[in-house]
Amino acid sequence: MPWISPRALNRLGMLNMNRRNVDYIARYNERSAYPLVDNKLKTKLVVADYGVRTPKLLQVVTQQHEISHFREMAADLSGFAIKPAKGSGGKGITVIIGRDGEEYVKASGARVNSAYLQRHLTNILAGLYSLGGAPDVAIVESLIQPHPGLARYSHQGVPDIRIIIFKGYPVMAMLRLATTASDGKANLHQGAIGVGLDIGTGRSLNAVQFNRPVILHPDNGLALENLHIADWPEMLEMAARCYEATGLGYIGVDLVVDAQEGPMLLELNARPGLAIQMANGRGLLPRLRTIEQLKRPHFSPRERADFAREAFANL
Incomplete structure (x- = not known):
């Protein structure tokens, strides 16, 4: 500039x-x-x-033991977004736009499995993306179709x-x-x-x-x-x-x-x-x-x- x-x-x-x-x-x-x-x-x-x-709220994950329910919740979903409730600047947001067998397709085209997404949820709860590193809550929302x-x-x-x-x-x-x-x-x-x-x-x-x-x-x-x-x-x-x-x-x-x-x-x-x-x-x-x-x-x-x-x- x-x-x-x-x-x-x-x-x-x-x-x-x-x-x-x-x-x-x-x-x-x-x-x-x-x-x-x-x-x-x-x-x-x-x-x-x-x-x-706002986008439809599909799931709120507040504690570690609730992560085990994520896989069954997402079983029939072709797309969704996982977000840290207290994240800033887009940090920690993972957007899934489709499925390929047992794998999930990210917006970038990369393919990840359920274990990857569950680890991501664990990191959110631990405060990896929150302001000041405080413990957080993960929310799962419906996918926006722009x-x-x-x-x-x-x-x-x-x-x-x-x-x-x-x-x-x-x-x-x-x-x-x-x-x-x-x-x-x-x-x-x-x-x-x-x-x-x-x-x-x-x-x-x-x-x-x-x-x-x-x-x-x-x-x-x-x-x-x-x-x-x-x-x-x-x-x-x-x-x-x-x-x-x-x-x-x-x-x-x-x-x-x-x-x-x-x-x-x-x-x-x-x-x-x-x-x-x-x-x-x-x-x-x-x-x-x-x-x-x-x-x-x-x-x-x-x-x-x-x-x-x-x-x-x-x-």
């Missing part, structure tokens, strides 16, 4: 990490609510009461949409596409592509990889312009509902579009990163200030989503 002077960054309205931590995360996020978003199982349970769909219109742009991994919600209002969004460099994961720091999305329409604005502009996906050669997210108003409203569900004022909401179920929540993040600004080619600060200066805030998630689509369209 070329060097940009602090003055130029200020002119673009870029939010830096110190200001994010002090003026927004510390100010608007009650620490007592963090367990709701730092634990994927708790997140699933709390958002269900607010009409936010919308084919988006799946074709992502290399192996499921594409997802990150929406920043501030005081219940969607303020910025991006589509994240997996690449070979990111090992099939939608993680920008590992080399996934971030595609900025117009809040008003859900159409692509700009795309970056490793904070550098890109026009084509490096693995499949597809152009990243003129992308459009289906069900965009519904996705914004769903993300806005997570404000009521958690009480957190500044959060990242990660959604996917399932081919059958439509928009679903993957997870929430109480400390969302700032690379979304590079993907959009513009800063968060002007939008955050617009919300802070509202004299009469909107009370329903739909009203807040509608306001954001109008206020931040093409900005």
